[in-house]
Amino acid sequence: MNGLPIDLHLAWESLPALFDGLKMTAILTALPLLFGLALAFPIGFARMSDRRWLAFLAEAFVTFFRGAPLLILLYLVYYGLGQIEALRKGPFWILFGSPFGCAIVALSFNHAAYMVEVLRGSLLAVPHGIVEASEALGISRRNVFIWVKMPLAIRYGLKAYQNEVVSFIKGTAIVSVVTITDLTAVANSIFEQTYDPFTPILCAAAFYWAFVNLVRIGFDLWGRWLNRHNAEDVAADAVAPGRGPSLRPASDLKQVTP
């Protein structure tokens, strides 16, 4: 043993397994991000709907899936749904029968609930006057949404979205409890085999760090490209992350800079 807490030889040996784990973590990030975003739009529209019952249902969805800890959610989907006889015999069992399917479902709903609020906050931040100007030009509601509201909302909401994605990536570590071998599970199994607590965990941390930073750099480039039209636009600062209760609480902000 040298002075380092890390066993370099073990670290080197573990690399392939850790990479496989990272691959699983990446998949468990990418798919729910996709499904969650797709879900967030209809639910977000419902949330902002004038129809009270629709808005109420959407709000109930958001409250439930934001309020339930991801771990509980995962247990509910993985162990709870299996108790339902009809589901076990139905076509959806392909999804709910596997830990992977359950993890994707739980993570997607969790992400969707957060994204509904990000989306809503960003859309509400679009200055009303600009929307009116579009309407006065005779642009249809649909086109106003596609060409004016969304492009601006993306700019205003990008920081909040980035925060959500970054904390989401870290949140995926929880899937190891339902026997999925993601990055955390791989590190844990190496620890159990070698009784070296530091090497695998620190290596996994480095992998997470690299992954999160890659995502952050991606967001930075995207943001810089989107905001090429100004360095000093005031409106873009209107939705600072953590703004109001609609976006994620400020306590999550620390996670932006890992």
Added chain:
Amino acid sequence: MIVQAADTAETGGPAIAITGLVKHYGNHRALNGIDLDIRRGEKVVICGPSGSGKSTLIRCINALERHDGGSIVVNGIKLTADEGAVQDIRQEVGMVFQHFNLFPHLTALENCMLAPRLNRGLAKARAEKLAMHYLERVHLADHARKYPARLSGGQQQRVAIARALCMEPRILLFDEPTSALDPEMVKEVLGVMEELAASGVTMICVTHEMGFARRVADRCVFMDHGEIVEDGEAETFFQAPESGRLRDFLARILR
């Protein structure tokens, strides 16, 4: 000669016919029975104290606010709750706002191109030509590729005017187009508006720029408490105001 008949009907009636217009905000009666006819090509200036309903009135004309009594007919199209009628009217009516309301994520040129492309399905090249034509008219051809944040207030407002012109509306509404501008920029915007006025378009302009009103307006309308108090030729309006309220108002703003 059906075509000709339709043509006369088109050009015959008033550009805007407003009768008994009422608009409430909750319990507050913002417009209290407005009657106003505006001829084709006429330039009308609307003035009045803050809260008198000037913005509400012109915003009702293109249905940015929905009225709840009386009628509005624009170029022969009756404004109803029907989305089709609203869209038809908005194709005829352009609007310029106090705070410009340009699309911050688009260049001056793209700001002007968006509505023609979306509403009329113009190809990019044609929309660009159209946009450049109107940017030249507001003397901003050199700034076409700039984003709004890089333009001065006066330049932004002129882009907003060009953007409205690109839909080639027959009626233009202005809601205090110069009151958010620094004094040195007011002139360039009013200058562009005066040039426009010479082109034969129908203009309704809420403004307190009385010099502009004198030079350009065929008619001035004074509003107070949601009503039209005085409505007359620009000259008599300023020289011989009939009502005490208008006299007080003019004394205050001309001071």
